[in-house]
Amino acid sequence: MKIFELIGISILVFLILLLEWRKLYPNQKxxxxxxxxxxxxSLLLAILLLYFPEIPGPTQMISSLFFPLGKMLx
Amino acid sequence: xxxxxxxxxYQMALMIYPTIYATAVLMVxxxxxxxxxRDSWAAPILGSLNGFFTAYVxxxxxxxxxxxxxxQYSKHIIGPFLSKILGLFYLFFFxxxxxxxxxxxSFFIGISLLPKTPMIAIIGSVVIMASxxxxxxxxxxxxxxxxxxxxxxxxxxxxxxxxxxxxxxKNVLPILEHGLLPLLQGSAAPQAWFxxxxxxxxxxxxxxxxxxxxxxxxxxLFAVLLSLVSLNLLxxxxxxEMTASYTFPVFKAVRIISLSDFFEHLEAGIITIWIxxxxxxxxxxxxxxxxxxxxxxxLSDFKPIVLPFGLLISxxxxxxxxxxxxxxxxxxxxxxxxxxxxxxxxxxILLIIAKIRTRNTMKKEPPRISNY
Numbered sequence: 001m002k003i004f005e006l007i008g009i010s011i012l013v014f015l016i017l018l019l020e021w022r023k024l025y026p027n028q029k030x031x032x033x034x035x036x037x038x039x040x041x042s043l044l045l046a047i048l049l050l051y052f053p054e055i056p057g058p059t060q061m062i063s064s065l066f067f068p069l070g071k072m073l074x
Numbered sequence: 075x076x077x078x079x080x081x082x083x084y085q086m087a088l089m090i091y092p093t094i095y096a097t098a099v100l101m102v103x104x105x106x107x108x109x110x111x112r113d114s115w116a117a118p119i120l121g122s123l124n125g126f127f128t129a130y131v132x133x134x135x136x137x138x139x140x141x142x143x144x145x146q147y148s149k150h151i152i153g154p155f156l157s158k159i160l161g162l163f164y165l166f167f168f169x170x171x172x173x174x175x176x177x178x179x180s181f182f183i184g185i186s187l188l189p190k191t192p193m194i195a196i197i198g199s200v201v202i203m204a205s206x207x208x209x210x211x212x213x214x215x216x217x218x219x220x221x222x223x224x225x226x227x228x229x230x231x232x233x234x235x236x237x238x239x240x241x242x243x244k245n246v247l248p249i250l251e252h253g254l255l256p257l258l259q260g261s262a263a264p265q266a267w268f269x270x271x272x273x274x275x276x277x278x279x280x281x282x283x284x285x286x287x288x289x290x291x292x293x294x295l296f297a298v299l300l301s302l303v304s305l306n307l308l309x310x311x312x313x314x315e316m317t318a319s320y321t322f323p324v325f326k327a328v329r330i331i332s333l334s335d336f337f338e339h340l341e342a343g344i345i346t347i348w349i350x351x352x353x354x355x356x357x358x359x360x361x362x363x364x365x366x367x368x369x370x371x372x373l374s375d376f377k378p379i380v381l382p383f384g385l386l387i388s389x390x391x392x393x394x395x396x397x398x399x400x401x402x403x404x405x406x407x408x409x410x411x412x413x414x415x416x417x418x419x420x421x422x423i424l425l426i427i428a429k430i431r432t433r434n435t436m437k438k439e440p441p442r443i444s445n446y
Contacts (some may be wrong), residue, residue, distance in 0.1 A: 013385065016381045023377065024163050024378055030372075030373060031374070031378050031379070038379060041386065042382060045389045046389055053392075057394055058393070062170070063408050070408050070411065072177060074405065
């Protein structure tokens, strides 16, 4: 179940969030929202990659977009 | 302004040199060698034309909007809505490139120096170092490159001298045996690397002496051109047609050095020096990502998002490629189109639109002639 990796990633993400949160002033609402969004995306992506390391990623997306041009070089 | 630091044009040139060269030295000799064989020295010359063109376009755009980066001034050119979408494309590109460079770095270090170290440790250590520099702002980047890049350039002439007795200049003949088409195909990869000079767009607003910006970017590009041509000549003189069959031919060349049975296995030294350049490259792209995001969302400060982005780019690095072969195929076929499309084609379109718009407004309001 890879439970230790899961706990480790969660602790890391939580630490980063805590560390950066303390640097922010109360009136920086936009920064706080971005910070939470970014760490949430990272946490989700990390868990996803932990259980499905072979999942298609940005490389496959870009490759399929530029594949017709790439044939010129073959 | 998100960053109050100021750098000189010279420091910017020192930052751009490893930004192009550090990974070009790994991939380009091998890729060009597969197309053009012994003519691989000519491919960077053709490819560099794109670099000079990109630098010129971005400098022109910078002169029209002096205190802003591309992500900020695009809203004056194509309107706020489209510029947000364009900014998102660029941020994704920077995120992708950070992962790409980190992956390349970790593959290379893993294969050549630390075969048993887990990839995440190699990536994590350099990301933490880079995030420390970025938190310090653009001045720290400038000073770090001033310190590191001269050490990074130095080994090229030294190792060339050490290899002199093994070189055979006849390997380079005959020139252009198979015509021009393979040369054009071979210059596709170098021109993609040269277009990374785009990163001057992020640094030009911070210059103390902006009028020297173009001059120093050209000097930097010329230095990269000279280094790539000389290294391609070196590997061709040494291996001949065999160059393309080695992974990382330049480091294979260093491995061959043997002076009086005393100076041997110098590759560990050159990898250590190479890390300095790769570190500057990672930091520059990471900085562009973090600063670009802060400008895109009009944040007051970019420092709080440095570490979260560090985590994200490490994850992207793990996600992007499963093995070196996959990354090599991508660099060969997709990279030469994706990177120049983002870094050369889109800014050129922006410049054309901006020129047309300013001309139209000039027609509407004829410039007032002052009578002293």
